[in-house]
Amino acid sequence: xxxxxxxxxxxxxxxxxxxxxxxxxxxxxxxxxxxxxxxxxxxxxxxxxxxxxxxxxxxxxxxxxxxxxxxxxxxxxxxxxxxxxxxxxxxxxxxxxxxxxxxxxxxxxxxxxxxxxxxxxxxxxxxxxxxxxxxxxxxxxxxxxxxxxxxxxxxxxxxxxxxxxxxxxxxxxxxxxxxxxxxxxxxxxxxxxxxxxxxxxxxxxxxxxxxxxxxxxxxxxxxxxxxxxxxxxxxxxxxxxxxxxxxxxxxxxxxxxxxxxxxxxxxxxxxxxxxxxxxxxxxxxxxxxxxxxxxxxxxxxxxxxxxxxxxxxxxxxxxxxxxxxxxxxxxxxxxxxxxxxxxxxxxxxxxxxxxxxxxxxxxxxxxxxxxxxxxxxxxxxxxxx
Amino acid sequence: xxxxxxxxxxxxxxxxxxxxxxxxxxxxxxxxxxxxxxxxxxxxxxxxxxxxxxxxxxxxxxxxxxxxxxxxxxxxxxxxxxxxxxxxxxxxxxxxxxxxxxxxxxxxxxxxxxxxxxxxxxxxxxxxxxxxxxxxxxxxxxxxxxxxxxxxxxxxxxxxxxxxxxxxxxxxxxxxxxxxxxxxxxxxxxxxxxxxxxxxxxxxxxxxxxxxxxxxxxxxxxxxxxxxxxxxxxxxxxxxxxxxxxxxxxxxxxxxxxxxxxxxxxxxxxxxxxxxxxxxxxxxxxxxxxxxxxxxxxxxxxxxxxxxxxxxxxxxxxxxxxxxxxxxxxxxxxxxxxxxxxxxxxxxxxxxxx
Numbered sequence: 001x002x003x004x005x006x007x008x009x010x011x012x013x014x015x016x017x018x019x020x021x022x023x024x025x026x027x028x029x030x031x032x033x034x035x036x037x038x039x040x041x042x043x044x045x046x047x048x049x050x051x052x053x054x055x056x057x058x059x060x061x062x063x064x065x066x067x068x069x070x071x072x073x074x075x076x077x078x079x080x081x082x083x084x085x086x087x088x089x090x091x092x093x094x095x096x097x098x099x100x101x102x103x104x105x106x107x108x109x110x111x112x113x114x115x116x117x118x119x120x121x122x123x124x125x126x127x128x129x130x131x132x133x134x135x136x137x138x139x140x141x142x143x144x145x146x147x148x149x150x151x152x153x154x155x156x157x158x159x160x161x162x163x164x165x166x167x168x169x170x171x172x173x174x175x176x177x178x179x180x181x182x183x184x185x186x187x188x189x190x191x192x193x194x195x196x197x198x199x200x201x202x203x204x205x206x207x208x209x210x211x212x213x214x215x216x217x218x219x220x221x222x223x224x225x226x227x228x229x230x231x232x233x234x235x236x237x238x239x240x241x242x243x244x245x246x247x248x249x250x251x252x253x254x255x256x257x258x259x260x261x262x263x264x265x266x267x268x269x270x271x272x273x274x275x276x277x278x279x280x281x282x283x284x285x286x287x288x289x290x291x292x293x294x295x296x297x298x299x300x301x302x303x304x305x306x307x308x309x310x311x312x313x314x315x316x317x318x319x320x321x322x323x324x325x326x327x328x329x330x331x332x333x334x335x336x337x338x339x340x341x342x343x344x345x346x347x348x349x350x351x352x353x354x355x356x357x358x359x360x361x362x363x364x365x366x367x368x369x370x371x372x373x374x375x376x377x378x379x380x381x382x383x384x385x
Numbered sequence: 386x387x388x389x390x391x392x393x394x395x396x397x398x399x400x401x402x403x404x405x406x407x408x409x410x411x412x413x414x415x416x417x418x419x420x421x422x423x424x425x426x427x428x429x430x431x432x433x434x435x436x437x438x439x440x441x442x443x444x445x446x447x448x449x450x451x452x453x454x455x456x457x458x459x460x461x462x463x464x465x466x467x468x469x470x471x472x473x474x475x476x477x478x479x480x481x482x483x484x485x486x487x488x489x490x491x492x493x494x495x496x497x498x499x500x501x502x503x504x505x506x507x508x509x510x511x512x513x514x515x516x517x518x519x520x521x522x523x524x525x526x527x528x529x530x531x532x533x534x535x536x537x538x539x540x541x542x543x544x545x546x547x548x549x550x551x552x553x554x555x556x557x558x559x560x561x562x563x564x565x566x567x568x569x570x571x572x573x574x575x576x577x578x579x580x581x582x583x584x585x586x587x588x589x590x591x592x593x594x595x596x597x598x599x600x601x602x603x604x605x606x607x608x609x610x611x612x613x614x615x616x617x618x619x620x621x622x623x624x625x626x627x628x629x630x631x632x633x634x635x636x637x638x639x640x641x642x643x644x645x646x647x648x649x650x651x652x653x654x655x656x657x658x659x660x661x662x663x664x665x666x667x668x669x670x671x672x673x674x675x676x677x678x679x680x681x682x683x684x685x686x687x688x689x690x691x692x693x694x695x696x697x698x699x700x701x702x703x704x705x706x707x708x709x710x711x712x713x714x715x716x717x718x719x720x721x722x723x724x725x726x727x728x729x730x731x732x733x734x735x736x737x738x739x
Contacts, residue, residue: 270666274679274697274714277666278451281695284435285454305457305482 012072020071023107026131031063033127044096044123050225051266055096058223058263059124062097075108084142085164087111087383090178091125092169092191093118094227099125102167106143107132109383114159116148156181165189167382189382194229195308195335196220198362199326201238202247211254214247216363217315218255220340221295222263226311232340233309234316236326241301244319248290248299251317256295265294268312275310283316305332386428390462391490393425394688398496401658401686408504410657416444418658418685422692423447429462430691444683445662445671449693452640455484460690463489473529475639486529486639488689494642497686498533499540501656505646506575507541510600510631514570515542516549516563518578518586519604524552529639530604534577542575555585564593564627573598576623576630579605580616587619592626599630602646604637636710640694642686645708652707658685663702664695666714674704677711 033040034056041059045052087106091099099121106113117125126145133139148156160166160182167189168178175190182188198217202210217235224231235251237244268276276296283289283298290297295313303318306329320326330337340362397418404410423437427448435448450460455475459465471491475484488494515538520528522535538546547563549556567574573596578586583603601623603616620632636653637644645653645661655661662671663678672678680700683693699711 271714274666277664277669277679278453278695278697278714281449282451282453282457285450285460286458303457307457 012075016072016075019108020068020075022135023071023104023132024066024068026128026135027063027066029131030124030128031060034059034063040123040127045266047123048096048120049266049269049272050096051264054222054225054263054266059097061223071104071108074105084110084112085383086114086162087165087167088114088116088159088163090116090148090166090168090170090174091118091121093120095224096121096124098169100128102169103128103143103145106383107139111165111383112142113383114144114146114163116146116151116159119147119149122147160186165383167191193335194338195234195306195333196228196230196232196338196340197234197236197306197330198232199236199238199339199341200247200362202243203239210247211250213362214250214255215258217340218251218259219263219363221256221313221315222259222265225265225313226309230338230340232315234306234318236329237317237319238321238323238326239319240321241319244299244301244317248288248297248317251315252290252292252297256297256313256315257292260294265313272311276312276314279310279314303329306330306337308333308335386425387463389425390429390688393422394490394493397422397658397685397688398493401493401496401500401656404500404657405503408657415658415660415683415685419444419447419683419692422685422688426462426688426691430460444660444693447683447693449681449695450691451695452484452638452697455486455640455690456482457484459485459487461487462689463487471529471532472527473532473639474527484639486642486690490689491532493686493688494529494532495536497643497656497658499536501644501646501659502537502541504656505654506600506602506633509648510575510598511573512575512598512600513542513545513572514567514574515546516560516567516574516576517546518550518555518560518576518582519548520550520552521548524550529642530579530637533637533644537577550582555582555589557589557591560586560589561591564591564595567596567599568594571596573600574630575599576601576627577635578603580619581605583616583619583623587622587626594628595630596628599627600633601627601630602633602635604635638696640687640690640696641682641684643682643684652703652709654707655682659683660706661700661702661708663700663708672702674702677701679714680708680710 041052041056044050044059045055048055087109089102089106091102099115099117103113103115103125106115115125129143129145132143146155146159151159160178163182163186165187166178166182168175169191170178171193175188175192179188179190198220200213200217205213217232220230220232226233235247237247279298280289280291280296283300286303287298287300290299295315297315297317299317299319301319306318307316309316318329320329330339420437420441423441427437437448438446441447452475454460467489469487469489471488471494473486473488475486517534517538519534520531522528522531525531538548547559547566549559549563576595576599578601580603583601601620603620616634624630624632631648633646633648634653635644635646641659643656643659645655645659647653660683662681662683663676664670664681665672665676665678677699679696680698680702681693681695685692687694697714699714700708701711702708
């Protein structure tokens with residue numbers, strides 16, 4: 001592990017060194033709480049509906065990946081000078097770590113930051129803030145955490161009107177609403193949802209490789225329960241009906257059930273339950289449905305549209321024969337797609353002139369940090385202006 | 386089989402037309418129809434993978450199709466080679482994801498919609514003039530609502546209809562003229578409007594004194610315009626501004642050829658060839674009457690698609706086949722980077738600073 005930034009980056013200022021050191025200390029303290037019997041993880045599980053065992057594992061995995069080099073690298077990639085620009089971030093509510101990443105980015109950017117949290121992800125960011133303020137008392141002058149839903153309209157208006165930049169994570173509805181509410185002088189930086197889909201051609205894999213790939217896929221599905229943009233909703237399988245049947249059987253009888261013991265699923269919230277109920281009925285009209293203990297696999301042999309899953313560890317298995325069919329399916333959704341494959345270099349079915357999906361490796365959802373769970377456009381520049 | 390489908394359509398049209406004189410269908414009559422139609426549909430639609438149980442004993446057992454399925458597959462009991470007489474599209478953000486309800490015969494829609502309107506609305510109020518705030522059929526040929534209101538106008542109000550909306554939306558001058566005409570004539574009027582058009586009418590600030598016995602009937606939520614329109618509030622304001630007409634609501638959707646109606650705060654009433662069930666999404670079993678569940682309609686008029694339609698609407702049913710609408714089930718939390726719109730715009734009851 002190198003302790004210094006790459007040579008082509010500018011030299012590190014002493015202030016940056018201190019900031020990174022303090023941040024890492026705060027994250028270490030947070031990790032100790034997560035690994036201990038501290039009630040933090042249970043509190044986070046209650047508000048996020050993620051299972052505490054899976055949550056603890058994924059949080060430790062996340063914290064493990066935050067390294068000094070990466071933080072220096074983030075600082076170096078932001079071209080604009082650090083200045084106390086007033087920034088409002090409306091953090092997403094799907095995963096606890098995203099708000100904390102937003103907090104870290106604001107801190108590195110040196111902005112006057114109001115971080116508005118979703119009710120489903122407050123605890124981790126608040127715990128990190130506490131650790132940071134204990135080490136940098138002056139931080140409380142330029143960092144404010146609020147829960148958006150708990151604010152009155154007047155309070156929301158006040159926060160919006162004083163913000164020079166508004167970073168918002170959300171659906172088109174959310175972004176539109178904020179765009180209408182934000183003052184004309186504010187720069188809006190929207191981040192939309194993303195859809196991860198996996199791709200596999202069993203003919204290119206040995207039986208052992210196929211098994212490893214499917215185990216990795218099951219882990220990616222289970223980690224964060226499909227609420228992150230890299231947690232796959234669909235497996236596109238190139239090949240015959242027989243190959244599709246083979247993969248279906250392996251997923252239903254081996255890999256999806258096995259992951260339940262390693263990364264148990266949390267309770268379903270009411271919208272998720274209803275969406276799963278409706279989705280299973282719809283999927284029956286379109287193909288086959290195989291439900292096991294806390295997972296579900298839907299199978300379509302001739303799909304026209306790539307439907308996102310309703311969460312709850314619902315994975316879609318969609319078969320296709322020719323790469324052009326996959327290209328059509330990827331273009332059937334308006335949500336930006338991340339493609340996850342066993343060896344992406346072999347994958348080139350799309351029109352080279354058209355929008356290309358981002359490609360990741362199957363079974364490696366955990367890497368790299370700061371862009372693995374969202375749309376990959378989450379950058380320090382956005383906070384610095 | 387196709388001939389059987391035609392025969393069944395003829396027979397059902399006849400029975401529906403006769404419902405005016407016999408508005409209550411006994412359970413066994415309805416059940417017998419549902420059994421016949423669903424078995425035929427299972428034969429005719431290759432997508433209907435779930436078989437109808439040989440010993441069908443309750444409506445809950447009928448294989449159902451969700452409203453979403455219309456977006457992803459051709460839900461039709463007639464071959465794709467057969468000419469389509471009507472292609473009604475559901476609302477949607479992109480044409481790609483809009484569901485289609487295909488009909489090769491529209492007579493069943495004509496007779497079901499008209500019979501329900503007469504049975505559930507005109508039997509209680511007798512307006513002599515229609516003011517329509519629904520886009521005309523020529524302007525929206527793929528809207529089932531426009532088609533239906535067009536039929537009402539032609540058949541029930543042949544020389545007394547004012548459509549005050551066109552391609553560009555509400556025509557304020559046309560609306561003013563229609564309201565003045567209704568006031569002068571002194572005969573009860575029916576104002577039939579989508580919720581969004583009713584909101585547009587509120588925005589005009591226009592007032593009128595509609596004659597006693599008039600009715601304001603609104604329909605549809607405000608899809609794509611969430612947060613901006615409150616249907617109850619719109620009804621209240623218009624009732625105040627139009628001289629106190631009775632308010633009412635129509636409940637319908639592209640995927641259903643029959644409609645429910647209600648007056649004021651009453652429950653929705655269905656025509657006798659349509660029934661409603663509520664399902665608990667957690668257990669997947671029917672919810673008891675009075676407990677909210679996801680509404681599933683058994684609409685016999687849907688012979689050409691699927692008679693059992695599962696919706697995402699939450700409601701309470703009653704033993705007399707009426708129902709209250711509780712709301713629409715929001716989809717599961719969107720994946721990745723999503724602060725849901727609902728969470729964004731709503732405030733907790735105890736709004737407070739953190």
